[in-house]
Amino acid sequence: MTTASNLVTTLLATGLLLAAPAMAQNSAQAEQQRHAQAVHNYEGWMRNQAAGAYVNQAEAAAAAQIAANFRAAEKAKIRKDAIRDWWGVVVVSTDDGSWNVVLNEQDKGEAMLDAMRQCKGTCSPVLTFANACMAPAYSQQGGMFWGQGESREAAGAAATTACSAAGGVQCQSPAQEAFCSGWKYAYRAVDRFLHRADLTARGDVATAKLIPFPGAQEYLAKPPARRGTSTAMKAVNTDMPADPNRSYAGVMTERRAEGMTRMAQPWTAIATGTGANAYAVHWGLNQQDASDTALSKCGGGDCKVLVAVPHGECAAAIRLRGADGRSISFGGRGKTKDVAEEAALTDCIGAGAKVCPIVFSECMK
Template sequence: MTTASKRPFILLAALLIAASPALAQSGAQAEMQRHAQAVNNYEGWRRNQASGAYVDQAEAAAAAQIAANFRAAEKEKIRKDAVRDWWGVVVVSTDDGAWNVELNGHDQADATLAAMKKCKGVCSPVLSFANSCLAPAYSTQGGLYWSPGETRELASAAATQACSAAGGTGCQSPPKEAICSGWKYAYRAVDRFLHRADLTARGDVAPAKLIEFPGAKEYIAKPPARRGTSTAKKAINADAPTDPMRPYAAVFAEQRAEGMTRMAQPWTAIAAGSGPKAYAIHWGLNQQDASDTALSKCGGGDCKVLVAVPHGECAVAIRVNLPNDRVASFGGRGATLDAAEEAALTDCIGSGAKACPIVFNECMK
């Protein structure tokens, strides 16, 4: 090979020798870059893991706080519910004897309005109760008796006993008709158990209450045929047109009070006999009911009804002592107290009595 022909090979070798260090350096740099990227990737993974753990911990803490707030709110609600009265109201229809009930009311008046609205025909409240159970008992004669109790079973037993004590026969209290109104009956047993000791220790538990509507207890204890006929305090014209311009609040208030206008008009009767203690007054759900019950309470064989007046009128009774421990009685009725007194005094003076002492004078309004 000539010198001229060898020259290209010499140049190629020189180039390869010169490029070798550069290629080696480039490979080392690439390796270092790969290593650095791997380190960065690892650090990024660690940061992501830590970030994920932080997020999990933050979510767990938030959930725990929400649960704590919920428990605190629930405890506060139970405390408020335990200390307030949960009102129940029983009303009876004087038309057919059916009874209606409203339970767990925040307000006694509102519960009465709701119960009266449910009742059909002419109706009357029987009783209001709170924070206890209540049960009815029926006698074979047709009498109805209500009694309270801490449990449905105790209320039923008390109602049956009251029925028997009043002279009822075959007294029975259907278990399914017992009712309860109160926080410890509305909440789950576990909630009551968890908070009862604390609430009781602090005195934050409302006691049982029972308010009987005047005259209703005696009324429902009678057989339906002996209860008399009641009339509503105010007649309702169901066909009367409704004024479309009246405010909704006024219409709503009237609808809520509609049941109260159908409340039985009460009567007051005074019965008296010739004995010193033969005297009784009764407030009933109609004239017959008031008069019959007053006579039954009078306590004398010769008792008679002196006067009976509906709600809105006035009554007066005079009792005059006679020889031999006897008493003469006179009664008067009128739209005003003066008119009622004049009627009673006229009868008394006409009998020849020298003095006419008034023992009762009141307007039933």
């Protein structure tokens, strides 16, 4: 028994000794595998962190580029808007004296059409302007005057000065009736400030412009009772249709017709006297307006209206020096220049003149 027991003990001890190297080797391999997995996990984590940083940087770069593009586009737009003219048009109703205005148009002609279309009754343009402020002033007598300026306040002051210079009494310019048309009035002050130096250095700032409509200033300066009665145009000039290359040519033609048929028919009057400088021609918004203004401009106490013609007709005037040193005038009107000149020449020759110099011959078309 003792021998058998010793043998078993010896065998067990021998097995354990033989198994110990194998167990140790397996443990080392497991440790290596765990270490390798840890390294792999760490490297993967690092790669994920780098990828995240790259994505964040790429998004930030894209956002910065978008912002830069936006700023460049905004700057380009401001430059373009500062260079171009921002047109405005004032139109008055000859029926009741009310007026309306269209602002910030890119095309001067379209601004005129829009203003005329919005006006009610028989109407006439008063003025076209750009890149400035305008304001009306009213006299106690009922006259209306316009002023231009860099600001609404400056425009109001200019209008009041014009009113007083024309003999107006208690001239006033309501602040709420002043208005402006231009890039520096449409943009925020901060936008104008940021680009002002660059635009000024480049000279890329559109200047103020003012184009009065013929006869409108004199017409509005009169009290309403002295302005006369205007009639609307009856025909539309189709010799110059809207540009057919434009997609809205038909609309433009219709708007042109609507504005023209309601536009006050202008008249041209010639006033003359016997004095050397007693001669004046005026384009007015009706016959009375044209005649009265021509007489007021004529430099002589004995001035009379020689001839007055409406839009669509022609006028001619002959003026010569008489034997007594006084000037003598003859006038004619007709559908053509030849007819108007023939009428004036007939009167001149009939008066016994040997020479009949034509000093004026125009068609109001």
